[in-house]
Amino acid sequence: xxxxxxxGEVTHERxxxxxxxxxxxxxxxxxxxxxxxxxxxxxxxFGRNRTTAVLSLRxxxxxxxxxxxxxxxxxxxxxxxxxxxxxxxxxxPRYLGYAFNPVNFYLRMQGxxxxxxxxxxxxxxxxxxxxxxxxxxxxxxKNTWTARCPKEFHVSPFNNRVGEYHFTFRVTETELFLGVxxxxxxxxxxxxxxxxxxxxxxxxxxxxxAFLHPFDTALNSMPRILWQxxxxxxxxxxxxxxxxxxxxxxxxxxxxxxxxxxxxL
Numbered sequence: 001x002x003x004x005x006x007x008g009e010v011t012h013e014r015x016x017x018x019x020x021x022x023x024x025x026x027x028x029x030x031x032x033x034x035x036x037x038x039x040x041x042x043x044x045x046f047g048r049n050r051t052t053a054v055l056s057l058r059x060x061x062x063x064x065x066x067x068x069x070x071x072x073x074x075x076x077x078x079x080x081x082x083x084x085x086x087x088x089x090x091x092x093p094r095y096l097g098y099a100f101n102p103v104n105f106y107l108r109m110q111g112x113x114x115x116x117x118x119x120x121x122x123x124x125x126x127x128x129x130x131x132x133x134x135x136x137x138x139x140x141x142k143n144t145w146t147a148r149c150p151k152e153f154h155v156s157p158f159n160n161r162v163g164e165y166h167f168t169f170r171v172t173e174t175e176l177f178l179g180v181x182x183x184x185x186x187x188x189x190x191x192x193x194x195x196x197x198x199x200x201x202x203x204x205x206x207x208x209x210a211f212l213h214p215f216d217t218a219l220n221s222m223p224r225i226l227w228q229x230x231x232x233x234x235x236x237x238x239x240x241x242x243x244x245x246x247x248x249x250x251x252x253x254x255x256x257x258x259x260x261x262x263x264x265l
Contacts, residue, residue, distance in 0.1 A: 002034075003030060003032045003039070004199060005028075005198070005200075005201055006030060006176055007197060010024050012228070014189070015187075016187070018236045020228075020236060031057065044203065055094065057094070065253060088105075100122070102123075103180070105119055105120070106120070115136070117169060118130050119133065127254055129153035130250050131152075133167060143172050145169045146169075148165065150163075157229070157240045166181045167180055168180075177193060178194050
């Protein structure tokens with residue numbers, strides 16, 4: 001099985017105008033999209049599109065939120081998967097029915113080579129945006145690739161939509177490093193990354209990493225986000241930018257127009 005559970009850390013480092021940094025331990029998953037329908041057979045802790053499973057991976061939690069296979073939804077943003085390729089979804093599934101993933105990644109692999117990627121960003125306002133990255137350059141180290149794209153989506157209330165994202169991906173059989181840096185006016189103003197060592201997806205691995213460390217999963221993403229936002233607002237007095245109306249065709253879910261996004265509430 002190519003799917004793995006990863007144990008590692010997530011880091012945010014704000015370089016200006018106020019310096020602020022934090023690191024948390026994290027448990028996340030890299031699911032091979034060709035395997036996800038077979039996960040319940042490999043682990044009784046997993047459910048597919050079910051509300052009763054301890055861990056649940058639902059089609060409607062990703063991309064346009066449609067109740068159809070994730071791989072099929074992804075074809076709107078990447079070329080269809082070819083023979084010899086596989087696609088990894090880096091995410092946290094629902095844990096006891098809940099999850100909030102600030103960012104998910106779709107990694108199109110051919111052997112040990114990253115061919116393309118999609119970064120899927122969710123903000124706390126209920127919007128969702130994707131950045132298709134089909135032009136990748138080799139990075140400075142082995143098994144490393146880089147990409148760039150303009151920032152188009154409002155995420156943090158302490159940053160506007162101005163700038164360019166610089167992505168760094170390091171993908172090996174045992175480790176993942178996924179970095180997203182924000183550059184503005186030629187300077188890096190924020191560095192973020194998630195990194196972890198992978199373990200075979202078994203009941204024992206899930207019990208060891210997800211259940212012994214429940215607050216290292218997406219279960220605790222929202223409380224951590226709210227706490228850090230409070231620090232930036234009340235202690236560091238950072239300027240707050242109001243949420244603008246989404247203005248990109250790659251914004252898949254606009255909270256103000258849920259019907260247009262394909263979501264039925």
